[in-house]
Each structure stands twice: as structure tokens, then as C-alpha cells.
Amino acid sequence: MHSSDSCAITVRIQQEAFDLGAETRLLRAMPSGEIDRRVGAVASFVGTVRDMNEGDAITTLTLEHYPGMTEASIRDIIVQATQRWPLFAATVIHRIGPMRPADEIVWVGVTSAHREAALSACAFIMDFLKSRAPFWKKEVHAQGERWVAARDSDEEALKRW
């Protein structure tokens, strides 16, 4: 059992695009701005908008969330990760509003002393975000628009944890 006290947790929900390089540098920095030299592993995941879904070309993908609950639920997921792996920092950035194919929707970044903890924690956070954090996707394609249906495989993915 590890503690969340020593992990710097950041959760941001925003309309704007984010810069992967800048976010990685921030993740590795201590509050003083100095780079955290205890870190031996930085693991991250970027989710992007596909141009096709269920055979239809997507023109716009719009993300809705539940202000307050979304941030709290992601923070809870990160805290659970810190109890399983020794982490120095964990950040989740999730965009909302309209996006286009190839846009970056979500970023999860985690630092630890060693790669196994960083890689596992990153996958754990992403798996639980997919099934537990209140976001909903609506896609617009040539035939109209539709809400994206949840996938059983996302719920299934939680069983490995």
C-alpha cells in the first residue's frame, strides 16, 4: 500500500488543445519548477479522435461532461492508483466541446522511479477513466449525428485490475 500524499495530482478539464511536450515537462517538474530527479520513468497515454467510427466518416466529435463530478471521479481514480504504485506525479487532461479527427482528446501522464509502476498506473487510470468518469461523446457524420454507445470491452478491461 502506497500513499497519495506524496504524489502531485493534477486534473484539468478544458476546451483548449494541450501541448504534449509542455505537459510532460510540467509533469516532471516539482512545485519549485525544478526537474524531479527521483523520476526514472515517465509513462503517458494520448487519446485522439479517429476519422471513422462504425463505418462512418466523422466530421466532429463533441464531448460533454458533468462539471464537478468528472473532476472528482478522475481524482479518485488517481488516488486509487497511488495506493497501488509508488508515484511522484500523475496528471489527467481531458478536453470537452467540439473536436475534429486527429485532435488530442485526453492525456494521462505518470511518473515513478521505475517503468513498471509508471506503465501500470497509466493503464489503470485510463481504463477506469473510460468506464467511470462521466463524459459522453456525440459524433457528427455525413448522415447526421449520434451519441456514441458504451462498449462492453471497456467494462471488461477493468477486470484485469
Place this chain on the structure above:
Amino acid sequence: MRIRLRLFAALREQIGAEDQWLDLPDGVANLSDVRAFLRAQGGAWAEALDPKRAVRGAVNQRMAQDSDPVADGDEIAFFPPVTGG
């Protein structure tokens, strides 16, 4: 008992409501009672909250189960299974 009702995504659109305070009758004690009460309003409420539809609920911004109690002043939300990430 008075609760704040929030609806999101497809439910918000189907029902045409988003955020409102509601008076609930006596006997409404848990999340599934609230869903049944709303379904009894008929029309789009009955359709969107049909027991066969996959609907998730939250009480005070925490994921909740059918049997979870609701109390005066609570914020109750219903929404489809989540699809973020």
C-alpha cells in the same frame, strides 16, 4: 422531499430537461424510486428511463446503485453509460 435533478447527454436531449428542482412524493426512498417516479411522468420520461434502457445514476455527484438512499436536498443525476477517453 425536494431534490435537484440533472440529466446529461442523450437523456438530456430525449427528455428536453437539464437541471431542475423537483418535489418528490412520500415513499420515494432510493435511486430506483426516483427513476420510477420520473418514468411515471409518461412521454419522453417513460421512454428514456424505461427499465430496459441502460441508465446510470449519481447521488451528490457520486456513481450510485438503484438501492442507494436519496435525501432532501440531494443532487440526483441520470445519464447513459459513459464514453469518455
